[in-house]
Amino acid sequence: MSPSASLSPSASASASLSPSASASASLSPSASESASASASPSPEVVGEVTWGHETGVIEENVLTFADYWTGTGEIISSGDDEQICLDAGEYMESDIVDTGTETVTLYQNLYDPTGDDVVLKYRHGATPAACAVAGWNAYTVPFVSAGYVQVRLEAT
Numbered sequence: 001m002s003p004s005a006s007l008s009p010s011a012s013a014s015a016s017l018s019p020s021a022s023a024s025a026s027l028s029p030s031a032s033e034s035a036s037a038s039a040s041p042s043p044e045v046v047g048e049v050t051w052g053h054e055t056g057v058i059e060e061n062v063l064t065f066a067d068y069w070t071g072t073g074e075i076i077s078s079g080d081d082e083q084i085c086l087d088a089g090e091y092m093e094s095d096i097v098d099t100g101t102e103t104v105t106l107y108q109n110l111y112d113p114t115g116d117d118v119v120l121k122y123r124h125g126a127t128p129a130a131c132a133v134a135g136w137n138a139y140t141v142p143f144v145s146a147g148y149v150q151v152r153l154e155a156t
Contacts, residue, residue, distance in 0.1 A: 007101060009031065010073070013045055015074070016096075016138065020057070020130040020135065022063070022123065022141040024120055024153055038094075040077050040092070041141040043066075044068075044095060045061050045095060045098065046061075046067070046097070047059075047060050047097075047098070047099070047100075048060045048061060049061040049097055050061055050063070050085065050110070050111065050127055051056045051063050051064065051065050051068060051069065051094065051145075052064065052082045053082070053110075053111040053112060054067045054080055054113075055080050056111065057111060057130070061127050064078070064082055065082050065083075065084050065092070066082065067092045068094055068095045069084065069088065069091065069092045069093060069094050069095070070093060071084055071091045071093050071152075072086075072089075072091055073090045073091065073092040073153075073155070074084040074086075075092075076128070076141075078133050080111075080112070082101035083115070085155065086118060086153065086154070086155035087155060088155055088156060089155065089156075090154075090155050091152060091153060091154045091155070092152070092153050093150060093151070093152045093153075094150055094151040094152075095150070096128050096132065096148050096149070096150045097148065097149050098128075098147070099124075099145040099147065099149045100145065100147060101144065101145055101146065101147055102144070102145055103142050103143070103144055104122070104124075104126040104142060104143055104144070104145045104149055105142040106151060107118055108120050116123070118152060118153045118154055118156070119138065119153070119154040119156060120139045120151070120152075121135055121137060121138055121139060121151070121152060121153075121154065122139050122143070122149055122150065122151050123135060123136050123137060123150050123152075124143070124145045124146045124147070124148060124149045124150070125146050125147065126146045126147045126148070127148065128148050130146070130148070131146075131147075131148040131150055132150070136152055
């Protein structure tokens with residue numbers, strides 16, 4: 001299960017946009033971005049964000065999975081116990097986040113390291129529409145956002 005996910009854009013060269021996505025492939029696997037073309041066409045969230053965890057977070061936007069993620073998985077519980085559950089082949093995707101052209105770092109299970117690992121992916125574009133149709137990239141290292149980012153979790 002994945003209790004938290006964070007994404008935070010930062011303007012300084014050393015700072016990083018940290019879209020943390022916590023997810024787990026066990027139980028009911030965790031959150032992942034959906035295979036569908038896109039979330040919302042215009043982002044409601046600007047800047048750093050953490051999903052699925054509320055206590056002791058440092059990101060400027062603290063959001064729920066229930067209100068900002070969609071896909072074939074299931075979102076259970078609430079508050080610091082909110083989790084995305086994924087079975088093999090399922091996914092969950094975040095809404096598109098306006099990050100600006102900053103370096104983005106994604107963290108999985110940042111605030112609750114007990115979640116299982118899933119495949120963490122992202123896509124980005126210069127506009128929300130461009131982001132929504134961009135191909136998914138497996139996240140391995142921080143990247144410079146083209147302006148808008150969407151995060152996806154997939155259970156294998």
